[in-house]
């Protein structure tokens with residue numbers, strides 16, 4: 001019996017993500033929580049004839065507690081999305097407290113669940129969750145994940161398109177490490193599987209497109225939000241990998257995890273003193289089993305990694321400071 005919870009389930013990501021999770025036979029109970037409209041979304045999805053039961057919850061009458069009780073996995077796309085001209089960091093002022101308060105709820109009612117954070121800015125919101133969990137005495141770095149799968153999905157698509165892949169089903173696997181915003185997203189195209197060969201200017205254009213793929217969608221949606229459908233696809237893929245690994249299957253995914261606590265392994269020389277960094281993680285019964293093998297970055301990619309590490313330092317400190325500064329007010 002597996003209970004999955006979506007926090008922010010009535011939103012642009014939350015609805016299609018809940019739909020995709022409803023299709024998984026690994027999940028027996030789906031709890032959909034939002035501050036608005038969750039019962040309607042749950043009623044709609046509950047008519048789909050897959051085995052899981054579906055229930056929607058609002059904040060009234062202890063809805064968050066009821067949604068989270070007994071959860072095995074909690075996926076969090078709660079918070080506001082970008083509009084054109086904004087960076088992900090511009091969302092910090094609103095989303096930091098939404099994520100902090102959600103984390104307090106998870107620490108209290110589902111302290112053993114796998115927790116997957118989608119809300120931006122991921123580079124800072126994941127450290128916020130870690131700090132809350134530490135204060136509540138329930139932090140298990142093996143179970144906390146920042147979802148960076150959309151960058152992996154985009155890279156695969158963009159590289160495949162650029163390569164003119166005739167076989168459309170051929171999936172390019174490009175290591176994407178670092179964080180989830182602009183220059184903190186580091187594609188290591190030199191390690192693509194299968195390998196690809198482009199001239200340097202093409203590689204640089206592809207790197208920019210992967211790093212700023214989110215902006216493409218924000219611009220095209222013209223004020224109506226950011227990526228939702230591709231994010232739901234990526235979030236469901238990641239959640240299902242975590243559940244499949246928990247059920248005994250070998251799974252490896254890229255994720256923004258606490259490399260300091262987990263041990264960065266062959267990535268140590270890249271991440272230095274950073275706490276959070278997206279790396280390949282081998283998933284197992286209890287979440288992260290180990291950080292995957294290092295990948296040889298060429299000189300150009302080493303330059304990208306340096307820029308990412310510098311920016312991530314600031315993003316992580318900002319999340320940590322937010323919890324320290326607001327802990328008393330938040331009852332932590």
Ligand SMILES: NC(=O)c1ccc[n+]([C@@H]2O[C@H](COP(=O)([O-])OP(=O)(O)OC[C@H]3O[C@@H](n4cnc5c(N)ncnc54)[C@H](O)[C@@H]3O)[C@@H](O)[C@H]2O)c1
Pocket residue numbers: 007008009010011012013014033034035036077078079080081082091095098102117118119120121122147148149150151180225226227228231
């Ligand atoms: N990690 C990624 O790759 C990635 C990709 C796309 C979007 N995002 C981020 O995901 C977040 C959600 O995006 P969206 O397009 O779904 O936004 P949205 O506005 O469509 O939906 C967000 C939902 O969160 C709900 N919400 C707000 N506060 C809440 C709270 N305290 N508890 C529960 N629910 C709450 C809202 O009611 C809304 O339904 C944004 O921060 C966005 O930047 C991340």
Ligand SMILES: O=C(O)C[C@H](O)C(=O)O
Pocket residue numbers: 081082088120150213214215217218226227
């Ligand atoms: O671009 C955004 O703000 C949303 C998301 O992080 C994305 O990469 O699409």
